[in-house]
Amino acid sequence: MKLITTMFGLIAALTLSLSSASVAMAGDGVVRDVRMWTAPDHTRLVFDLNKQIDYKVFRLHNPERIVIDMEHSVFKANLNGLKLPDPVLQSIRHGKPSANMLRIVMDVKDKVQPRSFLLKPMQGKPHRLVVDLSRPDEARKAAMSAGEPKSKKGLVIAIDAGHGGEDPGAIGPRKLYEKTVTLAVAKELARIVDATPGMKAVLIRSGDYFVPLKRRVYLVRKAKADLMISIHADAVRQRTVEGASVYTLSERGATQDRAARALAAKENAADEVGGVEFDQVDDPMVTQILGDMFRRDSLNSSQILAESIIGKLKGAGPIKYDVPKRARFYVLGAMEIPSVLVELDYISNPAREKKLKSRAHQKKLASALFGASVKFFEKMGRIKSTSDQAAVQPEADSVADQKLYAVNR
Numbered sequence: 001m002k003l004i005t006t007m008f009g010l011i012a013a014l015t016l017s018l019s020s021a022s023v024a025m026a027g028d029g030v031v032r033d034v035r036m037w038t039a040p041d042h043t044r045l046v047f048d049l050n051k052q053i054d055y056k057v058f059r060l061h062n063p064e065r066i067v068i069d070m071e072h073s074v075f076k077a078n079l080n081g082l083k084l085p086d087p088v089l090q091s092i093r094h095g096k097p098s099a100n101m102l103r104i105v106m107d108v109k110d111k112v113q114p115r116s117f118l119l120k121p122m123q124g125k126p127h128r129l130v131v132d133l134s135r136p137d138e139a140r141k142a143a144m145s146a147g148e149p150k151s152k153k154g155l156v157i158a159i160d161a162g163h164g165g166e167d168p169g170a171i172g173p174r175k176l177y178e179k180t181v182t183l184a185v186a187k188e189l190a191r192i193v194d195a196t197p198g199m200k201a202v203l204i205r206s207g208d209y210f211v212p213l214k215r216r217v218y219l220v221r222k223a224k225a226d227l228m229i230s231i232h233a234d235a236v237r238q239r240t241v242e243g244a245s246v247y248t249l250s251e252r253g254a255t256q257d258r259a260a261r262a263l264a265a266k267e268n269a270a271d272e273v274g275g276v277e278f279d280q281v282d283d284p285m286v287t288q289i290l291g292d293m294f295r296r297d298s299l300n301s302s303q304i305l306a307e308s309i310i311g312k313l314k315g316a317g318p319i320k321y322d323v324p325k326r327a328r329f330y331v332l333g334a335m336e337i338p339s340v341l342v343e344l345d346y347i348s349n350p351a352r353e354k355k356l357k358s359r360a361h362q363k364k365l366a367s368a369l370f371g372a373s374v375k376f377f378e379k380m381g382r383i384k385s386t387s388d389q390a391a392v393q394p395e396a397d398s399v400a401d402q403k404l405y406a407v408n409r
């Protein structure tokens, strides 16, 4: 009898060690992949799961660790792809403290604040567990300085690179991501703007991380931007479609234009792909109701800005629509600030994808956006009219040139 018990014990022990070697049982949760995105004020980890799981997140001190316990789960992901250490996360490992428990331990640098939520499957992505490790100090610093120019002497251009992090945006046939193109063009545009006396660029997203749409609107307002350009690249099934298009916010209700409406729905879904918890950033400013006159005025200026951009983009590549279109884009929510959304081209077209990837073409697009901004400011009487020549010399920084961009406020 005793022998039998021992035998059973042995079998049980064997089974246990098997399960701790990550053999998934039927019905187990499986962590299939882990991705990491480093933002200035937080690091986001996204765990791909085969199903919704029960989990808890807690903290251990000395040394500082954040622990995720997942019930009835096994780990099948590869951690080697994570670029560690990052400003928050030093290392990550996993183990099985008990047969039914998967434990993920993250060594963190500062006293970070963890926050977590589950996302349902969306646009080809599976169930996901999102864990944000925020650095409260950095967040406060970022909130203080976010965009706010030290002295508001010049004209501020807010540049919003669409998508980022967990949300790649559209993907080209050769796997070029929209988020990569938008950031490259945004950074190039910022470089030109910052090299121009009297102007300052504010990048709403400066790296490969996700920024919720409401937060983008908040940051545009915080920057006290004089104009905002949200940069995107479109995709459709038909691979021959090409060309740029420019959008402004439609005042209210559904737009008549079905294509524009579909595009807005696609761009507005970014939060669901990139990962936003309900009411994550509920900024009262966003829901603030502005006077109709004020709003109309800015919508008119957005139209003028959009027309300038189409005009300049004509010199950089093909154009899809000759006139600006309107739709309800969430990211254009700072209605008191002239704001446009630009689809640079179709990343779904292999030839255009190749162009969008090219550094030279990215620079061309950025200069076109800059030229259009200058033209817009001139039309609005915000800068003293220059010759067209001056407007295409964005990098001039001599003392004489500084007068060119004297600001009328």
Ligand SMILES: [Zn+2]
Binding pocket: 162, 163, 169, 170, 178, 231, 232, 233, 267
């Ligand atoms: Zn987009």
